[in-house]
Amino acid sequence: MDLEAYCLQTATAARRASSALATLPTEVKDRWLAASADALLENVDRIIQANSLDLAAAAGYGLTDAAIDRLVLNQSGIEAIAQSLREIAALRDPVGQSIEGWVRPNGLEIRKVRVPLGVVFFIYESRPNVTVDAAAICVKSGNAVILRGGKEAMHSSKVLVDIITEVGSQSGIPAGAVQLVSTTDRSAVGQFLKMNELIDVAIPRGGKGLIERVMQEARMPVIKHYDGNCHVYVDASADLEMAVKIVVNSKCQRLGVCNTCESLLVHRSVATTILPAIATALTKAGIELRGDRATCSLIPNAVLGTEQDWSTEYLGPIISICVVESLDAAIEHINRYGSHHTDAIVTENLQAARQFQLAVDSSAVMVNASTRFNDGGQFGLGAEIGISTDKFHARGPCGLSELTTYKYLVTGSGQVRQ
């Protein structure tokens, strides 16, 4: 079968499965999730064996040690995947959830209820645990999913999908609900992205190059997971100790992720009191400081940054620092240079907190909390398939609800329009 025919067959099977999934009872889906968890644990050897093929090929793909580390599946890793399936089973099913409901003067009852989006095309990096998580999140929310994982994890992903789909066929999950793209041919992605009649949403996760390609080629809506140039703004009334704690946590708790702080703004009135304490703590944590002139005049080890630095997502041990004249200047800086992802203010002033949350145009706006909390798990949303940097449809953490749309159920007793 040629590539185009293969992709069409895959997407058609997913579309067909999605119709059945849309009305599948929650208990069937949850039973499958639990049985899949059991099956993964029963097949540890089979999984580790497949994983060893990926690990053997990893060096040939030029993977870094960190990337190889994320690729490894061992007993505890498989247990974590199984645990994640059980947690998704325990989440409330969004399908059928009543969002709003009311009765019209003519007696018509109107209910707005959640329904699945349909078919999800998920393109992601080489982490085998993501394969199972994404399959579980999509099916739990009533969607069929076409999984296109990195080639470096192909053997691992294949055995995982084989196991959960074997369980699925015994549990009443429709065939085609979860499909792993079996070819590593990159043009398969382009084929799927054309099929807007069969696929309802594309979700790319990975490097900017991939996301830009998907945005350009996709004929269906895309939920993007783009960059995070997150700010912490230390306000005039900030508590020193809290400011240090929040900046250090936002920057250093984990370096390479999207909700990490990349830019620090400090109100001029506390630049001489609070900024040195923060700079010392960051320096101690191994962070390079790139400041504006005001910062550099106060902090000896800060190097002079450029305009470019204010918009950069370093994903590493560097932070940019600017001294700002006012709360408004901080807000303006964030809305101009930021990426509308996650931004925080440290303040004891109620008006400043309210104004910051009102005016900063980001998916999450924090008051006196680390930027690192913008995360589906930390928000208590349960599993997430990504963090959307879009405004349309879903913004911020994308959990089960964000993979649904709604329909209106209207019930009457013979009403007609006058």
Place this chain on the structure above:
Amino acid sequence: MDLEAYCLQTATAARRASSALATLPTEVKDRWLAASADALLENVDRIIQANSLDLAAAAGYGLTDAAIDRLVLNQSGIEAIAQSLREIAALRDPVGQSIEGWVRPNGLEIRKVRVPLGVVFFIYESRPNVTVDAAAICVKSGNAVILRGGKEAMHSSKVLVDIITEVGSQSGIPAGAVQLVSTTDRSAVGQFLKMNELIDVAIPRGGKGLIERVMQEARMPVIKHYDGNCHVYVDASADLEMAVKIVVNSKCQRLGVCNTCESLLVHRSVATTILPAIATALTKAGIELRGDRATCSLIPNAVLGTEQDWSTEYLGPIISICVVESLDAAIEHINRYGSHHTDAIVTENLQAARQFQLAVDSSAVMVNASTRFNDGGQFGLGAEIGISTDKFHARGPCGLSELTTYKYLVTGSGQVRQ
């Protein structure tokens, strides 16, 4: 100024206005809406004069009598526009509305609140009242809007926008909040559709050709208002009188709109009892019947339809009719040939009603009610900017809420991630 520079300037002004609009108090917006209503009534002569220029040119544009009729602005038409502004002023402001809120175990307070989308690019047909309605809906929901109306209504739209923006500058509405594209050059649309950095959503309303063009060229999300091939399914247990009433209303109450019934399905067990009564009523109303073989064998004046008929949105005095073997067959037919817009069942059977609402994949699924109720006004949503046939972001009537997204406001007392 060349076209590209003009479009860029317009979109930039809209983007700038949208930042100010996002935090504009509701009372400022409502005051503007009320003052605009007053100003329209004070400027009736000026509006009618501008409108007469459009009417004089209408024949030259080849407008039909019906289209010219929709173009006319007289005293009562202007009063209706003013009244619509007052109704939009009375609607609840969606901006800042708390969708959900909860407290995490670590004490973090999380609130999901509605915020405007930003800048709306609205492309619409030649109806001057739509110009004012769209401006009001967008600004009330905190968005800036770029209005691209049909050239046939250009003089009327221009004077209307002039009046409401004059009032706007006195009422504290930021400049650029409402802009009418002043050129009739068709390539201006293409220019705007490229500006995904400045425009957040494109909303085309009009013919299929326009919508397809927008879908192809837009680099930003599009809310489409596509076709409506709506069905009424008369179930085995339907009440005869109610079935006749609902089918006739769904088909005949207004012919040329998207929520009009285009296809009738009748369960075989009532084909001999109910179908003839419906056919007689439809024929009396001047509707042509195109049936499958079973229908034609029962209804002498039905002509034999083709596969093509089952998927056609006639927008005129024709209906297609099929006899189906079962509820499931009806659902399958609707999901296959329908356009996922509005579909209704007439039934006295609770299980049939529930199954139909569960399985039919349409923006509104009606039980014992006319398809004509799928409408923002009829749903009680207030003014609408269109009816989305998309699943993503907004489905069905698009009122104020559908022009918003959300952000998470997270408030803590120094929490950091472990």
